[in-house]
Amino acid sequence: MIHPSLLRPATTRTGRPTIVVLSHLRWGFVFQRPQHVLSRLAARCDILFVEEPVCDATAPRLSVAAAAPGVEVVTPHLGDPAPGFADVHFQPLGRMLDELLAQRRVSSPLVWFYTPMALPILKYLEPCGIVYDCMDDLASFRFAPPELIRREGRLLDLADVVLTGGPSLHAARKGRRPDAHCLPSAVDVAHFARSGLDARADAAATATAMHEGIPGPRLGYMGVIDERLDLHLLDDLAWHRPDWSFVMVGPVVKIDPASLPNRPNIHWTGMAAYAVLPYLLPHWDLALMPFALNEATRFISPTKTLEYLAGGLAVVSTPVPDVVSLYGHVVRVASGADGFERAIEQELARPAAGDPKHVQEVDSLLRSSTWDAMVSRVAAAIQPWLGEPSEEAAGRSRGDVVREPAASHAKEARPVRA
Numbered sequence: 001m002i003h004p005s006l007l008r009p010a011t012t013r014t015g016r017p018t019i020v021v022l023s024h025l026r027w028g029f030v031f032q033r034p035q036h037v038l039s040r041l042a043a044r045c046d047i048l049f050v051e052e053p054v055c056d057a058t059a060p061r062l063s064v065a066a067a068a069p070g071v072e073v074v075t076p077h078l079g080d081p082a083p084g085f086a087d088v089h090f091q092p093l094g095r096m097l098d099e100l101l102a103q104r105r106v107s108s109p110l111v112w113f114y115t116p117m118a119l120p121i122l123k124y125l126e127p128c129g130i131v132y133d134c135m136d137d138l139a140s141f142r143f144a145p146p147e148l149i150r151r152e153g154r155l156l157d158l159a160d161v162v163l164t165g166g167p168s169l170h171a172a173r174k175g176r177r178p179d180a181h182c183l184p185s186a187v188d189v190a191h192f193a194r195s196g197l198d199a200r201a202d203a204a205a206t207a208t209a210m211h212e213g214i215p216g217p218r219l220g221y222m223g224v225i226d227e228r229l230d231l232h233l234l235d236d237l238a239w240h241r242p243d244w245s246f247v248m249v250g251p252v253v254k255i256d257p258a259s260l261p262n263r264p265n266i267h268w269t270g271m272a273a274y275a276v277l278p279y280l281l282p283h284w285d286l287a288l289m290p291f292a293l294n295e296a297t298r299f300i301s302p303t304k305t306l307e308y309l310a311g312g313l314a315v316v317s318t319p320v321p322d323v324v325s326l327y328g329h330v331v332r333v334a335s336g337a338d339g340f341e342r343a344i345e346q347e348l349a350r351p352a353a354g355d356p357k358h359v360q361e362v363d364s365l366l367r368s369s370t371w372d373a374m375v376s377r378v379a380a381a382i383q384p385w386l387g388e389p390s391e392e393a394a395g396r397s398r399g400d401v402v403r404e405p406a407a408s409h410a411k412e413a414r415p416v417r418a
Helices: 033-041 087-103 116-124 148-158 167-173 202-210 231-240 277-283 304-310 321-327 336-348 356-367 371-385 391-396
Strands: 018-023 046-051 061-068 071-077 110-113 129-134 161-164 218-222 245-249 266-270 286-289 315-317
Touching: 018 033, 018 087, 018 116, 033 046, 033 129, 033 371, 061 087, 071 087, 087 116, 110 116, 116 148, 129 148, 129 371, 161 167, 161 371, 167 321, 202 277, 218 277, 218 304, 231 245, 231 266, 231 336, 245 277, 286 304, 286 336, 304 315, 304 321, 304 356, 315 321, 315 336
Parallel strands: 018 046, 018 110, 046 071, 110 129, 129 161, 218 245, 218 286, 245 266, 286 315
Antiparallel strands: 061 071
């Protein structure tokens, strides 16, 4: 049951619909698509962000913590050591979530999935509608559970609204769901623009300390470091160009840290907070996206592409399909160590002011690729399950989140067997 100290007095949700999100990603990990989208939707909805269980409890319990205005993170603490959303977790987790919703006087929430592995929890929630945000092809990732493909197929059938990442992933899912919405990565331009940086901020001092003693030119990468990176490419570049410094910022996930190239000009800094990321970019001469071309990268649409560009950096990438189709006109794409090296040399040799046509193209791309614009599309897609926004929600609205008239009726609550 829910730990008594975590329960709040019962509150009504008049005018504030609730979205229950089930995610394999933790809210406090890398700040990316779920956090950007949901924190903006929280202008008009209460968000309960349910993370994968932590197996550290002698008795099942939930911890609930405020993460952002309108967003609470729900972390299940269970005893069975099975990883992820395992079958053994669903009964205790379902009962605790049902109790939490009852305590909050929430009935028939909109249920939002980031992972199909959580699908069996539906029978405990009686959703009014189901959203599947397919931001990655999780079955292509290392250590993917064998049942993930079957559950995703079932989720694609059940979902009222299907969102996908970039065009590659959308093309792979539209055969099953022709009505899926293609929503490539976006950017918070104001967060990354150099004009908004404060040299007195703690984040500025942190970024400066991270680069102390690293000579230029500095070539930077920020993001998760996993099987999607081409470590052999990075090692070859670092060996062949000892005069370049490679600054690799991000957590190491699902790969052995001992497998990382260990050269004096490669600097593995570890994870940096989202607030620090914009302050890294002025320390770099160029941004890198040295992705491997493998199963795990077939459908990725890297958010960092737009973040680099918003920070005023030139970008060199391997030919990841979505990078080529979405950003090939503003990003230099190269293959192999020799080609990548030449591309870096050419970008480093470009005038600091940049080509006016290129600058205009980047500005146009950034203006059309904001998180606010994406969330406007998402809000329109889920409008029938949200109803008319309240005055309170309207007063708290941010950005471009749409508030169109509600549909004449939303779907009634329906129990679902996964």
